[in-house]
Amino acid sequence: MKQLKLSFILVAFTLTLFNFSSLDINAEGNVEPNHEEMEKKELTKDQIAEMKQLHDELVKQRKLIIDKYVEYGVMTEEKAKKMKEHLDFFSKKLKENGYIMEHKKHGHGHNKWEKDE
Numbered sequence: 001m002k003q004l005k006l007s008f009i010l011v012a013f014t015l016t017l018f019n020f021s022s023l024d025i026n027a028e029g030n031v032e033p034n035h036e037e038m039e040k041k042e043l044t045k046d047q048i049a050e051m052k053q054l055h056d057e058l059v060k061q062r063k064l065i066i067d068k069y070v071e072y073g074v075m076t077e078e079k080a081k082k083m084k085e086h087l088d089f090f091s092k093k094l095k096e097n098g099y100i101m102e103h104k105k106h107g108h109g110h111n112k113w114e115k116d117e
Contacts, residue, residue: 042098051099059087 043051066083069075075083094101 041100043100048099052095055091055094055099059091062087 063084066075066080070077070080
């Protein structure tokens with residue numbers, strides 16, 4: 001009987017945790033819905049231009065780093081090509097989204113964005 005009560009309490013506690021995990025609580029204690037339920041924000045033209053410049057510089061630097069790894073023999077050309085393609089894909093998606101990163105919940109295994117092929 002004790003084991004049954006304990007099991008019931010554990011199940012109730014677990015369900016309570018899952019229920020609260022769908023909400024965000026800010027510093028003021030207000031409960032807000034998660035990112036998926038929040039309205040989509042848009043940047044101004046100046047903000048988009050600035051974010052584009054920053055992201056372009058970031059991608060350029062990351063590609064230079066990848067090239068150095070290939071030069072030093074740490075990475076194969078094939079792996080470097082795949083990584084650069086992923087960076088290009090990410091840049092394309094970011095541009096399509098107005099330079100606002102998507103905050104999607106990942107399922108088990110951290111699923112990546114589906115590529116449009």
